[in-house]
Amino acid sequence: xxxxxxxxxxxxxxxxxxxxxxxxxxxxxxxxxxxxxxxxxxxxxxxxxxxxxxxxxxxxxxxxxxxxxxxxxxxxxxxxxxxxxxxxxxxxxxxxxxxxxxxxxxxxxxxxxxxxxxxxxxxxxxxxxxxxxxxxxxxxxxxxxxxxxxxxxxxxxxxxxxxxxxxxxxxxxxxxxxxxxxxxxxxxxxxxxxxxxxxxxxxxxxxxxxxxxxxxxxxxxxxxxxxxxxxxxxxxxxxxxxxxxxxxxxxxxxxxxx
Amino acid sequence: xxxxxxxxxxxxxxxxxxxxxxxxxxxxxxxxxxxxxxxxxxxxxxxxxxxxxxxxxxxxxxxxxxxxxxxxxxxxxxxxxxxxxxxxxxxxxxxxxxxxxxxxxxxxxxxxxxxxxxxxxxxxxxxxxxxxxxxxxxxxxxxxxxxxxxxxxxxxxxxxxxxxxxx
Numbered sequence: 001x002x003x004x005x006x007x008x009x010x011x012x013x014x015x016x017x018x019x020x021x022x023x024x025x026x027x028x029x030x031x032x033x034x035x036x037x038x039x040x041x042x043x044x045x046x047x048x049x050x051x052x053x054x055x056x057x058x059x060x061x062x063x064x065x066x067x068x069x070x071x072x073x074x075x076x077x078x079x080x081x082x083x084x085x086x087x088x089x090x091x092x093x094x095x096x097x098x099x100x101x102x103x104x105x106x107x108x109x110x111x112x113x114x115x116x117x118x119x120x121x122x123x124x125x126x127x128x129x130x131x132x133x134x135x136x137x138x139x140x141x142x143x144x145x146x147x148x149x150x151x152x153x154x155x156x157x158x159x160x161x162x163x164x165x166x167x168x169x170x171x172x173x174x175x176x177x178x179x180x181x182x183x184x185x186x187x188x189x190x191x192x193x194x195x196x197x198x199x200x201x202x203x204x205x206x207x208x209x210x211x212x213x214x215x216x217x218x219x220x221x222x223x224x225x226x227x228x229x230x231x232x233x234x235x236x237x238x239x240x241x242x243x244x245x246x247x248x249x250x251x252x253x254x255x256x257x258x
Numbered sequence: 259x260x261x262x263x264x265x266x267x268x269x270x271x272x273x274x275x276x277x278x279x280x281x282x283x284x285x286x287x288x289x290x291x292x293x294x295x296x297x298x299x300x301x302x303x304x305x306x307x308x309x310x311x312x313x314x315x316x317x318x319x320x321x322x323x324x325x326x327x328x329x330x331x332x333x334x335x336x337x338x339x340x341x342x343x344x345x346x347x348x349x350x351x352x353x354x355x356x357x358x359x360x361x362x363x364x365x366x367x368x369x370x371x372x373x374x375x376x377x378x379x380x381x382x383x384x385x386x387x388x389x390x391x392x393x394x395x396x397x398x399x400x401x402x403x404x405x406x407x408x409x410x411x412x413x414x415x416x417x418x419x420x421x422x423x424x425x
Contacts, residue, residue, distance in 0.1 A: 042399035042409065049401035056316025060345065131346035135315050138348065138425055146400050148379055 177226025294353025
């Protein structure tokens with residue numbers, strides 16, 4: 001018997017918390033796909049460690065969203081029982097891993113954003129969000145350093161690694177704009193100093209990313225047309241496939257635990 | 259087992275001591291008190307409430323630690339125990355006791371350095387080898403066998419070793 005999916009309300013604080021949680025869970029799941037497949041053992045451990053940090057951040061955020069929403073929701077039901085349209089993550093984090101350069105460029109783009117985002121969220125008037133941000137900020141600093149160093153090694157490496165890193169930067173660039181957007185629901189929270197205004201983070205993010213890319217002898221694309229939709233639940237075909245794996249156990253064996 | 263005549267302060271101390279002796283499942287030489295993970299122990303009627311703080315958001319040792327605390331208090335004769343997780347203030351390696359740092363080093367893990375810049379690329383940290391004491395060491399991987407450790411190698415004695423990351 002199929003498990004019924006849950007639909008969460010559009011309470012702004014729930015939606016806001018879910019967006020952050022979904023980013024962390026989906027990127028964490030993507031990185032976990034590298035477990036046992038990374039180019040070196042140290043890197044296998046690094047990617048799994050980063051995945052663990054992200055899934056940990058997602059758990060704290062889901063637990064908070066469940067608490068606000070009520071209705072017997074839990075962190076698990078939010079992760080395992082929402083259909084694809086109910087997921088509100090950035091399109092960037094659901095991009096397939098591709099080659100190692102793609103994974104690292106995606107990680108650089110997201111970490112450079114998350115690192116600033118959590119630092120700004122530490123000043124939230126919502127005590128729980130501020131506390132989650134203070135923990136996450138310490139972790140994202142490592143993630144940013146790790147991906148920055150890899151982009152520099154790959155870009156300023158061999159002709160092959162340079163070409164792959166440049167292809168990844170070019171491919172993923174149009175997925176970065178969505179990080180800096182906020183809709184009306186989020187705008188209210190920004191005015192109440194609960195949420196962070198992502199547009200304020202763009203200049204610093206661009207400075208960090210440009211510096212790493214320049215040092216890596218790579219170039220950012222000129223085009224500024226940006227993809228959008230993830231924050232409203234309009235996803236690429238990749239997220240459904242990801243969720244079918246992530247949710248398989250709870251969908252097939254409802255309530256299974258160990 | 260709990261003596262009727264014990265004062266509240268004595269009982270609380272006994273509960274604290276029982277919880278404080280719980281060790282980290284990944285680094286068994288360290289107690290949760292050494293790590294700074296144990297934040298508070300309170301007696302509410304005959305219930306014990308213990309507050310712990312996670313080291314890293316996704317650290318899988320936390321649920322094991324919570325279970326061990328419940329067991330330790332049950333063994334010490336206390337009734338119902340509730341373990342709650344507090345996120346704020348965020349855990350930092352600055353809370354690790356001197357005793358904890360000494361035990362880590364004796365166990366072969368380099369203790370965390372005083373705060374260094376977490377954002378400098380290709381960082382210039384100097385970590386001392388816990389085996390031979392040399393400072394001629396190099397970073398192998400920023401991420402080690404657990405969330406809290408990085409993997410290093412000593413160029414003097416050639417031994418690889420874990421470094422407890424500054425956090």
